[in-house]
Amino acid sequence: MIIKQASRIRPSEITDRDVWLRRRQLIKAAAAGSGLLLGGMSGVAAALYRGPGDLNRIGNLRETDHGKELKPTAYKHITTYNNFYELGYGKRAPAENAGFLKPRPWTIKVFGECNRPSVVDIEDVLKLDQEERIYRFRCVEAWAMVVPWVGIPLGDFLKRFEPNSRAKYVEFTTLYDPEQLPGQKRNVLDWPYREGLRMDEAMHPLAFLATGLYGEVLPNQNGAPLRLVVPWKYGFKNIKSIVSIRFTEKMPNNTWRRTASDEYGFYANVNPDVPHPRWSQKRHRVLGKGLFGSKEDTLMFNGYAEEVAHLYRGMDLRKNF
Numbered sequence: 001m002i003i004k005q006a007s008r009i010r011p012s013e014i015t016d017r018d019v020w021l022r023r024r025q026l027i028k029a030a031a032a033g034s035g036l037l038l039g040g041m042s043g044v045a046a047a048l049y050r051g052p053g054d055l056n057r058i059g060n061l062r063e064t065d066h067g068k069e070l071k072p073t074a075y076k077h078i079t080t081y082n083n084f085y086e087l088g089y090g091k092r093a094p095a096e097n098a099g100f101l102k103p104r105p106w107t108i109k110v111f112g113e114c115n116r117p118s119v120v121d122i123e124d125v126l127k128l129d130q131e132e133r134i135y136r137f138r139c140v141e142a143w144a145m146v147v148p149w150v151g152i153p154l155g156d157f158l159k160r161f162e163p164n165s166r167a168k169y170v171e172f173t174t175l176y177d178p179e180q181l182p183g184q185k186r187n188v189l190d191w192p193y194r195e196g197l198r199m200d201e202a203m204h205p206l207a208f209l210a211t212g213l214y215g216e217v218l219p220n221q222n223g224a225p226l227r228l229v230v231p232w233k234y235g236f237k238n239i240k241s242i243v244s245i246r247f248t249e250k251m252p253n254n255t256w257r258r259t260a261s262d263e264y265g266f267y268a269n270v271n272p273d274v275p276h277p278r279w280s281q282k283r284h285r286v287l288g289k290g291l292f293g294s295k296e297d298t299l300m301f302n303g304y305a306e307e308v309a310h311l312y313r314g315m316d317l318r319k320n321f
């Protein structure tokens, strides 16, 4: 994943995943005799934020020391070059179609193996103390950006619901509403988008639920009003626009594993030694550096090995990719 101005993106640079999904969509559309996905959607509900300054600021914000040495990627790159397939294909589509999504009112259902299942209003989540957390965040198609996220530690949030001893994993689910997320009108992926973490991963202080970036609430295309960020994993783990969180005994079957289990594993830890079946994962581009983003070596666990390697001690990370 490389964040650049759209005008500078050459067609040859469109990522393999997008091409692969488009091909799937074409095959399915042809089989169903239907039109192309999101054909007339682009621009219908354009919501390109110019910000920061366009969206509501988050009040109770505490700056962390974490990541202070990193220079944040420009707002426009972070908000106009990403994946959110429910809002279209191509890196600019989620920003162009962001206006379809209505992030208020919004609730998050927390249930499963816990003593205090609840439905939480997003306004109450925003009232919790928020921390500003700057992370280098890398995505699976090999681009990286430094995002000044605002969020709450995931573990602290989950503890409120008192997970019980059978809670070995936690599963997250995105909103299912084809009117707000028109990409769901075609079954290119198995909607709604789902992701999961092992409980010890979810409890790790680096994992968090993002409510904003650049001091403001999240732009829709970045997963408003609440999305996951796990900085040591590939970007597809960072599920957007979450409506439910379930504690489970069994490993959740996340969307990309259901779609292509040989290409995307459950753990998805950034690992330069395990190539994707169709490309190397040894290097990535840093968006906003140089004209097309400068390339640099990918680090194990995205550079967070010291903090998280112990979670995987004794595991074969080639098998558990």
Ligand code: MTE
Residues within 6 Å of the ligand: 001, 078, 081, 082, 083, 084, 085, 086, 139, 140, 174, 193, 221, 222, 223, 235, 236, 237, 238, 239, 240, 241
């Ligand atoms: N969440 C949902 N619901 N739908 C998606 O298509 N794409 C994922 C992830 N979360 C996706 C999603 C992928 S592949 C990536 S790389 C990141 O979101 C990219 O978005 P970001 O740049 O806003 O983090």
